[in-house]
Amino acid sequence: MGSAIALALDGVMANLSLTVVESDEDKARKLLGGQLDARIVGDSSALGSEQFDVCVVAVKPGDAVEALFSARANLQSSLIISIAAGTSLASLRQGAAVNARLVRVMPNLAAIVRKAISVGYADGAMSCEDRAFVEVVFGAIGHFHWLRSENEIDLATAITGSGPGYVFSFAQHLEEAAERIGFSKETADRFARQVIVGAAGLLDEDARSPLELKHAVASPGGTTAAGLAVLEQAGAMPRVIGQTVAAAAARARELAMEQD
Structure with a gap:
């Protein structure tokens, strides 16, 4: 660094x-x-x-x-x-x-x-x-x-410091899912990387909020909406992301106490 x-x-x-x-x-x-x-x-x-x-x-x-x-x-x-x-x-x-x-x-x-x-x-x-x-x-x-x-x-560390790790984890599991439906590892890797890069570019350059961008991708009754219906179940990503950030924030506070 x-x-x-x-x-x-x-x-x-x-x-x-x-x-x-x-x-x-x-x-x-x-x-x-x-x-x-x-x-x-x-x-x-x-x-x-x-x-x-x-x-x-x-x-x-x-x-x-x-x-x-x-x-x-x-x-x-x-x-x-x-x-x-x-x-x-x-x-x-x-x-x-x-x-x-x-x-x-x-x-x-x-x-x-x-x-x-x-x-x-x-x-x-x-x-x-x-x-x-x-x-x-x-x-x-x-x-x-x-x-x-x-x-x-300490709170920000759970988002800004650890956040890239969460994104890499998502990319990893997206790649593995692409392999499971039949793509080669090389193709799945390329897909996962470019999906993240492209979405990040939109977040960086497009003034719309993440919610608005999500709706722009997800046509009613379409494939993205079908996938999001699974990903955004109450017990799925909303819960997991909340628990992930809370766990990272708690550990950041513990580490700060250990240093002091």
């Missing part, structure tokens, strides 16, 4: 000076693919006394506070953007310098193709300029949305 953000920023920010701290330097170079002129160091001790305007914390949640603490001397007045899932601003503050400004952002996997939906929450020290900068950073990998409270990050 960190490399996706870095590569996207290279295309929207002039005079970008990037330093990557990654214990596996070869891994970092591979992820950046030689497309970005970045300094890569193995740990924060190599930073010396250099000060950074912005720091993106793209590490495992359990490592976020330690990572900030180890680089505290280099981040005395920095804007710190954490994408470490489940790590609260209060926890991050334990590793950050007193004058640092903190924001939590949760992007999703689609950042890789710059189609992400990212959500964020900032503490009270954030200026309008800081907020605008965050919007530029995450606008470079898709869409960005501010949340009203930090608690909403």
Whole structure:
């Protein structure tokens, strides 16, 4: 995720000076693919006394506070953007310098193709300029949305963070259903992928709501209506989707409690 953000920023920010701290330097170079002129160091001790305007914390949640603490001397007045899932601003503050400004952002996997939906929450020290900068950073990998409270990050994770997994699951089962009615695996795979891509394109470019688009596809008495009659039974997709999101949100809250 960190490399996706870095590569996207290279295309929207002039005079970008990037330093990557990654214990596996070869891994970092591979992820950046030689497309970005970045300094890569193995740990924060190599930073010396250099000060950074912005720091993106793209590490495992359990490592976020330690990572900030180890680089505290280099981040005395920095804007710190954490994408470490489940790590609260209060926890991050334990590793950050007193004058640092903190924001939590949760992007999703689609950042890789710059189609992400990212959500964020900032503490009270954030200026309008800081907020605008965050919007530029995450606008470079898709869409960005501010949340009203930090608690909403856990709720949003169940939709925006986990949502791609639900879509991939639907595509998988659509492909398998296509195979069961007689199509080859290759053809079924192509059908499932393009159905998702095409529908996503309509959602992105057509002003109609999902409900309106659904009705546009489903002619009364037609094949789509017959399929939807099964899919949308009270005990089918409406119940399953509700339970899916609730389970993901509950787990997000559990993980946040474990981190704190």
